[in-house]
Amino acid sequence: MNIIHVIVLAIIEGLTEFLPISSTGHMVVASAIMGIGTNDFVKLFEIVIQLGAIMAVVALYFKRFFKSIDFYIKLVIGVIPAVVFGLLLKKKIDLLLESPLIVAVAFVLGGIVLLFVDDWFKKPTITEEEDISKLTAFKIGLFQCLAMIPGVSRSGASIIGGMTQKLSRKAAAEFSFFLAVPTMFGATVKDLYDFYKHNNIPAAELQQDITYLLTGSVIAFIVALLAIKSFITFLEQKGFRLFGYYRIVAGLIIIVLYYTTNYLQAV
Incomplete structure (x- = not known):
């Protein structure tokens, strides 16, 4: 891995998270x-x-994180399923991360769902985070666990989970963003601890690791700042259908590349 790889992956992350x-x-x-x-x-x-x-969510929705204790209680409740399933299935999840083919299949299946999801949930009754109950937060957290399968999409799963609970598209998207903060904070702390506990990293390599991690995080943060508001506006106006078509086409292309080239099989 080199600095070019770091920049490319960070831009992809910021755009797609x-x-x-x-x-x-x-x-x-x-x-x-x-x-x-x-x-x-x-x-x-x-x-x-x-x-x-x-962390771009914290920057853009800064005031939301200082409104009430109830907000944090709902986030904790919502993240419980991810914590439980993450600890139980960590090794299997790591194996799934090695398979572009699983990603491709998940892309296609998820894309098919997105083609119809706007028609399934047309009459939302919850438009503000304050109206989300603790039970609803837990149910959305269960949907978020589907994203442990690479290619499913954490934001997509939790947004759709919110829409099944009568949240508007905007409310579901924003709560999905909020729920991502404790979810990914916990995952990052655990993975950092596990990696450096079980690997004896030389000082020079450790310095390079830190440089790559910090550089990638900053780039992803900046790109995500630009992407979030645009996504919310697009989602309110257009819905999910275009993302569904994109996922299906991308998934089929990956499947073709997987079986016809060596690029995706050398993982």
């Missing part, structure tokens, strides 16, 4: 195409820069 097209899936495929595979540091890097992108 809040779209229902799976940032992890895009990074898995991009890593394979660039020939850097999915070694332990690449997996760590992809998790850490997701937190960098998600």
Whole structure:
């Protein structure tokens, strides 16, 4: 992995983290195409820069994080399913991260869902975060767990989860963003601890690791700042259908490349 790979992956992360097209899936495929595979540091890097992108939520919605204790209680309740399933399925999740083919299948299936989701949930009754109950937060957290399968999309799964609970598209998207903060903070802290606990990293390599992680996180943060508001506006006006078509086309292209070239099989 070199600094060019860091910049490319960070831009991809910042652009895709809040779209229902799976940032992890895009990074898995991009890593394979660039020939850097999915070694332990690449997996760590992809998790850490997701937190960098998600910190853009804190910057843009700063006041929301200081409104009430109830807001934090709902976030804690919403993140419980991800904590439980993440701890139980960590090894299996890491194996899934090595497969562009799984990403491709998830792209296609998720795309088909997005083609119809606007028609399924036409009459929302909840438009503000304050009206989301603790039980609803937990149910949305369960949907978020689907994103442990690379290619599913954390934001897409949790937004759709919110819409099943009568949230408007905007309210569901914003709560998905808020829920990402504790989810990815916890995942990042755990992965950093596990990686450096079990690997004896030489000082020079450690310095390079820190440089890559910080650079990637900053780039992802800046790009995500530009992407979030644009996504909210687009989602309110146009819905999910275009993302569905994108996922299906991208998934089919990845499947074709997987079976006809060596780029995606050398992971």
